[in-house]
Amino acid sequence: MRRKCRIWWPKYLASSEPSSSHFLFGWFVSCSSASIDVVVAFACNDVSLFRRKSSLKEILRDTNENMPVFLEEKSMFSVLGRGAAYLSGNGKVLKVGLEEDDWRKPSNNSILSTTNRQDVFIENYGGRSCTCHQLDELVEQSWEASAEGSRWIQLVYDSCDQYGRDIRWLPKLHHIHWNGQIVPQFNVHVIVYETPLYGMHHFSLSSWIPSEQAKVLPKKPKWADELDRSQPLFDLDTVILAINSAAAAKTVIEKHVNPKGSYTGFTIIHVCLAFMWHVLAISVASISTLFYITIQLFYRFSSFGSKTIMYITLARTFCTTWTNIRIRVCQILYWPIFLQHNGLRFQSCVEYAEKAALLRHSMWSSFFVDLLFGNLIGLLLLSNADSACLWVSTFANDITNELLRSGCVWLMGVPAGFKLNTELAGVLGLISLNAIQIWSTLWIFIGFLLIYFIKGLALLGILFGATILAALVIDMVALATLHVSSLHCAISLLYSWQIQTLAALWRLFRGRKWNPLRQRLDSYNYTVKQHVVGSLLFTPLLLLLPTTSAFYIFFTILNTAITFIRVLIEVVISVIHGTPYIKIFLRLARQRRFPSGIWFEIVSCNGGYQEFSCLHEVSSSSENSRQKDAGEERSGILVSILHSNFLSIGQVVLPHYKKVFSGVSGFATTSAYGALTGKRTASTLGTGLPSTMPWMVIPGKEYWCLCYNAILACMAERD
Structure with missing residues (x-):
């Protein structure tokens, strides 16, 4: 069985003509002895590398120290091998190295002479012939600097103009040095990827769409246990992490190879911008x-x-x-x-850097949008302060006179044709009218301060944002309707006591008693006197219940309307705090910064390649893959292009809103139960707000x- 080799090849190397000979830098990722992933980060030519060949170990060590910890634990950044291409006179590519038959020819430091190319020295390495002896010192430094063992890859290039302008040169695997042995035969899968750059794009295996939960089987079958014990064929997480770190590794190497390169663009404009x-x-x-x-x-x-x-x-x-x-x-x-x-x-890692940047910039973007809304509302209130004051006064008078007073008088009579208890309705209505009158008198004395309050509210919104303005409106609505909430609290207390008393008396007639310790109904033998007293109390309480219920329903409707207004403003505050403005802006400007899973586009599948099926299933949307050029000659090489799926606007925003409204599920049921039983209901929705940090x-x-x-x-x- 042939071993499998996946070469993750940068797109810019595939689109440009390769130099005569260069070294490849990247990572070897291997989970098993039957498969290896070669992640090529970039290529460096011989001349620029041999200038600092003596410090290669220090360069690789410095690069690994800058890589993510998880990637460093899984695989070390190293010199992968060498790639070479020699062009003939007609532009065709001649191979470097030997044909497969030449591997079996015994040779010891012999010399082969070829047409239109330089002489290639051969030596016996690990029982096979190889041209890598010229790089023994560099290979040893690379192996000593990495913890991956003795690995070295030799590539040659092939022209592939049929794939378009983006893919013109693809590598072909000549052989691999693997733990002291030369392995020339592999099932090769070349995957072309575009190097992730910060602020441009990156790859991510995470998908927004949750996977369906499988049903838990009572007992695992034998094939499932064997599958759990089997060694994985590839480590895609490490590969994607390495691809996302390729640009950072290239930057570190370039600083060592060409330390003066960073000053080439140093002009007076940069000085002015820095100043x-x-x-x-x-x-x-x-x-x-x-x-x-x-x-x-x-x-x-x-x-x-x-x-x-x-x-x-x-x-x-x-x-x-x-x-x-x-x-x-x-x-x-x-x-x-x-x-x-x-x-x-x-x-x-570009993925980590993008997430960290979004987290850093989410706070100031939320503050900026909040301040923008606050200035718009504040300036609008300042310019129309007199009109707003007049509207609030008129609205308060209409609510007090047309709704509260008229409603209480209506309930003291015959509301909707229902015959209520005149004495109880008169007492409850008189108490309600007195409370309304007292509050109206206080409103007249503080009404002249309303214009100053509106202007102060506008200034508060301009300075601190719309959320502070809306929060103050919530508290002022609660303070301005304190008489309504107080009357509702008193009536609900009377109503709940009456309901609880009637329920207790009903249990008395049935011979049952509520057990508070066990939270259940138990049988109980009541005396005759208890039954007589219960009967005497049950009748008037039951007859007075419609009157109490009428007042309770009236004030519950008013209090619910006030609560609904406060909850609506609370939702607006939570939405302003919870909306990821920077993510929405970046998603509209650059969609590729929000990947969600990967998929592979097959551009060439020759030679009956069989390992791609398992890798193909890992992608989040494998139905997007398609096969091209299926009628080409069998070469045993699979070529594909790595692509990403991207999040939509709804998929970006929805997780934040779920977090904000995660604790709102039981608000409706709790409010309905409290309204029916006369218990106190919540006045806030309980939406999530940003956590308050310790005082600095x-x-x-x-x-x-x-x-x-x-x-x-x-x-x-x-x-």
Whole structure:
């Protein structure tokens, strides 16, 4: 059985004509003795590499130290081997090395002479002939610098103009040195991939579409146990991680091979841009430090009265506003921490770097959009403050006179033709009218402050954003409708007591008693006196229930409408906080930055290749693969192109909204049960908000340095 070799080949090497001879850098990934993955990161020509051949071990060690820890544990970055191509006069490619029959010819340091090419030295290596003895020193340095064992690959190139402009040159495997032996025969699968670049695209095996959960079998079959014990044929996770780290590895090598290359584009424009960036960093750091000192002064001032009754009352009254203010202030204080980098190892993989960048930039993008909405609403309120004040006053008077007072008077009569208890309806209606009148009188005294409140609300939205404005509106709606919520609480208390008493008396007539310890109904023998007293109480309570229910339904409808308005504003706040604005913008600008699984496009399948089926099933959308050029000659080589699926806008946003509304499932049922039984219902929906971080207390100079370094880190990331 032939061994399988998958060569992951960069697209830019396949589209450009290869040099006469160069070295290949990348990773050997192998899970079993029957299969090996060769991930080629880039190629370097002989001249530039031999200039620093003596420090190859240091170069590879430095490169591996910058790679992700998981990749370093699985495979070490090393010199994979050598690729060579020699062109004849008519442009055709001549092979480098020997034909397969020549491997069996005994030779010892002999010389072969070929037409239109240089002489190639042959030596006996591991029982087979090979041309790699010229690179013994480089091979030994590569093997010593890596932990992958003695591996070396020799490639030649073949022209493939039939695949189009993107794929013109593909490698052919000549032989592999594997643990001291030369293995010339492999089933080769060449996979062409486009090198991932930060800010452009990357590959990811994760898929947004959840897989269907398989039913748990009572006992695993024997073939399932054997499959679990069998060794995997390939490690696709490590391969994709290596592909995503190829650009970082190439950058590290280029710094060592050509240390002056980074200064070739050094012009006066770069100096000006760097100077402007430093000025921006100093300005932003100074403004942020001034704001930091102001917030710290307010925080210390408020901490003195944190245990007073007035402070506790205000904190409970404006709890929603206080929570959102704390979230916003913590976001402002912690913005330089969010913009700091996570280290070179974390930035080497493009996938990790993209996720870290989205996490860093999500905070300021949310704050920017919130501030934008706050300015729009605030400016609109400032320009129409008088109209808004008049509308609020008119609306409050209409609600008080047309709805509350008229509704209470209607309930004191014959509402909808129902005959209620006149005395109880009169008492309940009189209490309700007195509470409404007292609140209306207070509203007249504080009504002249409404215009100032609207202007202050507008300024608050301009300075801190729309979420603070909306949170204050929620608390003010609760404060302005305090008389309605108080009456609803009183009536619901009376209604619930009446329902519970009737239920207890009904259990008395049935000879049952509620057991609170076991949470069940038990049999119980009541006395005659208990039955008589129960009968005397049951009749009037049952007859008074319609009157209590009418008032309870009326105030429950009003309180539910108020709760619905507050919940609607709460949903708006949670949506503003939870929407991933930076992801939506980047998804619209560059779709390839949000991959979701991979798939393979077969461009050539020759020689009855059989191993691709298992690799093909790993891709998230294998139905996209298609076969081309099926009628070519049998060569035993499979050529495919690596592609990615991409997330849609809904798939990007939906997980964030699921997280925000994860605790809202039982709100409707709890509210309905509370309304029927007269128990208190929740006044908030319970949507998720950003977590509040610990209060930052550091010196102002240190905070200025944090802000300054954060801006410079953004400049380094842009470069």
